[in-house]
Amino acid sequence: MEDRLPFGSELIDRVGWLIxxxxxxxxxxxxxxxxxAVWFPGSLPFGTLLGITIAIAAYNGLFRxxxxxxxxxxxxxxxxxxxxxxxxxxxxLDLCTLIALVHFSGGIENPMVWFLVFHIxxxxxxxxxxxxxxxxxxxxxxxxxxxxxxxxGVWAHHHLPLLGVELYDExxxxxxxxxxxxxxxxxxxxxxxxxxIRLGERDRELMTSNQTCQLRSQELKELNDRLRRVDExxxxxxxxxxxELRAPISTxxxxxxxxxxxxxxxxxxxxxxxxxxxxxxxxxxxxxDLLNLTRIREQTTTRDQAEEVQVDDLLREVAEFMxxxxxxxxxxxxxxxxxxxAPVQALPNQIKLVWTNLLSNAIKYTExxxxxxxxxxxxxxxxxxxxxxxxxxxxxxxxxxxxxxxYRAENARKVSPHGTGVGLSIVQRTVEHWxxxxxxxxxxxxxxxxxxxxxxxDR
Amino acid sequence: MATKGEILVIDDDPxxxxxxxxxxxxxxxxxxxxxxxxxxxxxxxxKKPDLVILDVxxxxxxxxxxxxxxxxxxxxxxxxxxxxxxxxxxxDLTGHFPTDQTLHVHKFLDKPIPMRTLLEVANxxxxxxxx
Numbered sequence: 001m002e003d004r005l006p007f008g009s010e011l012i013d014r015v016g017w018l019i020x021x022x023x024x025x026x027x028x029x030x031x032x033x034x035x036x037a038v039w040f041p042g043s044l045p046f047g048t049l050l051g052i053t054i055a056i057a058a059y060n061g062l063f064r065x066x067x068x069x070x071x072x073x074x075x076x077x078x079x080x081x082x083x084x085x086x087x088x089x090x091x092x093l094d095l096c097t098l099i100a101l102v103h104f105s106g107g108i109e110n111p112m113v114w115f116l117v118f119h120i121x122x123x124x125x126x127x128x129x130x131x132x133x134x135x136x137x138x139x140x141x142x143x144x145x146x147x148x149x150x151x152x153g154v155w156a157h158h159h160l161p162l163l164g165v166e167l168y169d170e171x172x173x174x175x176x177x178x179x180x181x182x183x184x185x186x187x188x189x190x191x192x193x194x195x196x197i198r199l200g201e202r203d204r205e206l207m208t209s210n211q212t213c214q215l216r217s218q219e220l221k222e223l224n225d226r227l228r229r230v231d232e233x234x235x236x237x238x239x240x241x242x243x244e245l246r247a248p249i250s251t252x253x254x255x256x257x258x259x260x261x262x263x264x265x266x267x268x269x270x271x272x273x274x275x276x277x278x279x280x281x282x283x284x285x286x287x288x289d290l291l292n293l294t295r296i297r298e299q300t301t302t303r304d305q306a307e308e309v310q311v312d313d314l315l316r317e318v319a320e321f322m323x324x325x326x327x328x329x330x331x332x333x334x335x336x337x338x339x340x341x342a343p344v345q346a347l348p349n350q351i352k353l354v355w356t357n358l359l360s361n362a363i364k365y366t367e368x369x370x371x372x373x374x375x376x377x378x379x380x381x382x383x384x385x386x387x388x389x390x391x392x393x394x395x396x397x398x399x400x401x402x403x404x405x406x407y408r409a410e411n412a413r414k415v416s417p418h419g420t421g422v423g424l425s426i427v428q429r430t431v432e433h434w435x436x437x438x439x440x441x442x443x444x445x446x447x448x449x450x451x452x453x454x455x456x457x458d459r
Numbered sequence: 460m461a462t463k464g465e466i467l468v469i470d471d472d473p474x475x476x477x478x479x480x481x482x483x484x485x486x487x488x489x490x491x492x493x494x495x496x497x498x499x500x501x502x503x504x505x506k507k508p509d510l511v512i513l514d515v516x517x518x519x520x521x522x523x524x525x526x527x528x529x530x531x532x533x534x535x536x537x538x539x540x541x542x543x544x545x546x547x548x549x550x551d552l553t554g555h556f557p558t559d560q561t562l563h564v565h566k567f568l569d570k571p572i573p574m575r576t577l578l579e580v581a582n583x584x585x586x587x588x589x590x
Contacts, residue, residue: 247475247570250475250571250572251472251571254475255478257571257573257574258481258485258574263486264482268481275474275477275478276474278474
């Protein structure tokens, strides 16, 4: 029930509003007593009525001070409990003083008796739902008691001077009036409680939707941050690509300019033109690699396009092709493939590119007389490809950057000055795109080993 | 053959070095090439050139900047004019690199360097020094 109360400071504000209303009630009562006492002196116990009104003003002052103390309480839970208790006390006191005022000014003849209804409404607003029924019961009991005692002569009935008829002489009317009023009290308790419950539900719905909004806005912020990171990454990539593209084109341009100027000797001219041609060929390689890398980066190939790929067949095909290059360089290229290797879900061209890049690197960076192995095995879950060489290897620093785009190890630059530096990035992104992982092990002067795993398609 | 002066080209692109060398030699300059920062600095200390043409990005992304700082710190080398060359100097991304105010660099050139510009710059710095 407690959770359906208005929240902390809101409840305190409403109790403050009740206290302010009571000042108005005191003023109104005094305004009613004064003229009546002047026009109908001696008709009612005006001294007692005044005393009750002063009592109301007095407890109202006390409740006001108490509320100030509640406001200073730090814990919201304690504030809530104290404010709620204060409201209940005020309403009970109000009912009692109202009945007392009514009793000394005509009993049920006094229309002020209808103010009981007002207290039921206040209770529905300030107190936990359901309490207003108890307040209605208390108000009804007080009303019946007062009327019974007055009719029974235990309490003296003070006839309202404005009223010509004496209602207390009509027992049936009294019964109907009191019964009707008690019924009205409960009806009002029912109506106001229903409304308060509906309002409470709205409040909670609003709060939930507020929280949802905050959550959404947080999600949007995170999405935005992620997009910004992607954008930054893209900018960085563009800077690198621009540099990588401009460098060879600049060289080609300068070579052509020198050749066309005719200032250099025929021999020199031929030399720079050969250099330009070589750079143009490398530029084409770079563009091809960039295209591959972009495809992988943008993940334009979706998993829907995947097919079952026999990694072993592709290795055989690539190794066959590479064998010529390896033998031409005086290298031994060995391939070891386990029987019945399961297929993987991927695109054949991309997996072929993985083998091509790994094998061509191994051949490129291994000196004559060295060895290059490629092997393919599987376990229950994965297919494992390994390419190992006895080549130049790399430093731990180079190893930590080896999959970075455009990163090239220093010793690799010496062997092949114009490699694109994106081959291994392509390999890594491809393997990861198809749910696998890749790692590199290497030691300077002692060769390198690249191991990738891809999930089996039959698992 | 008498040369107008000696130029050291520091660039990790051997083709660029070779082409610049051929171009400048055709205009009677003597040219040496270094492929990285430390090698360039060592060659400078061995024999002081009259002009250094330095690429911003050598093996490491800011190696050119490091080399120009080293030249500025060395009282023996400080007088040598430095022309910094890059593929990115004039692009929108120039801001990613230190500006000429903080660098010991006398001129920035953008790759590709037109032949005429290269010769003008070489003549300007070397003849300016000779006078």
